[in-house]
Amino acid sequence: MLEIDIPGFGFVRLEHxxxxxxxxxxxxxxxxxxxxxxxxKIAGFLKxxxxxxDTFGKAREELKGMDCEIFVLLGENHDVQKEEYVNKMGxxxxxxxxxxxxxxxxxxxAKIGVAVSEAEGCSVDAIMAANIHVRNALDGLDLLLNPKxxxxxxxx
Numbered sequence: 001m002l003e004i005d006i007p008g009f010g011f012v013r014l015e016h017x018x019x020x021x022x023x024x025x026x027x028x029x030x031x032x033x034x035x036x037x038x039x040x041k042i043a044g045f046l047k048x049x050x051x052x053x054d055t056f057g058k059a060r061e062e063l064k065g066m067d068c069e070i071f072v073l074l075g076e077n078h079d080v081q082k083e084e085y086v087n088k089m090g091x092x093x094x095x096x097x098x099x100x101x102x103x104x105x106x107x108x109x110a111k112i113g114v115a116v117s118e119a120e121g122c123s124v125d126a127i128m129a130a131n132i133h134v135r136n137a138l139d140g141l142d143l144l145l146n147p148k149x150x151x152x153x154x155x156x
Contacts, residue, residue: 001014002014008154014093016046017094017096017144018051018086018089018094018095018106018110019050019051020050020052020098020099020100020106021062022054022055023120024097024137025039025137026062027120029056029062031063035137036066039066039141040067042145043066046144049071049085049089050063051073052070053078079101079106082103082106091109093111095110095111095112095143096110097141098115099116099117099121099122100126103115105129107130112150113129113130113131114130114132114134115132117133
C-alpha cells in the first residue's frame with residue numbers, strides 16, 4: 001500500500017498498479033530496459049496487474065518471473081474490459097498506467113491515471129483521460145517510487 005496526501009487532490013491510498021503492456025511497459029513487445037527492476041520494487045508495496053491485448057504475443061515471456069497478474073484481453077471492447085477490471089478491484093485504490101485508446105477508460109476510472117509516451121506514441125484520448133502525462137515508463141514508475149513527484153504534479 002502507498003498513501004499520499006495531495007493538497008487539493010485529496011488523500012490517496014493505493015493498493016494496485018494496473019498497467020497496459022504494449023507501448024507502455026514495452027516497445028514492439030519487448031520490455032523496456034529498467035522497467036522490470038522498477039516493477040519488482042513496486043511489487044513490494046502494490047499488487048501489480050498487467051492488462052494487455054498482447055499485440056506482439058510476447059507479454060507472458062517478457063513478464064516471466066515477475067510478481068504480477070497478467071490478463072490477456074480477448075474479443076472486442078478492450079477499453080471497457082480494462083475499465084471493468086479497475087472498477088472490480090475498487091478504482092479509488094488504483095494507479096493506472098497506459099498509452100492507447102483502449103486505456104482511456106481505465107485511466108479515467110482509476111484514482112490516478114498516468115498516460116505514458118514511448119516510441120509507439122500515446123493517444124490524445126489517453127492523455128485527456130489521465131491525471132498525469134509522462135514522457136516514458138521509467139518516469140511514470142518513478143512517480144510511485146518517489147511519491148513526492150506525484151504529489152507535486154497533482155496538487156492544486
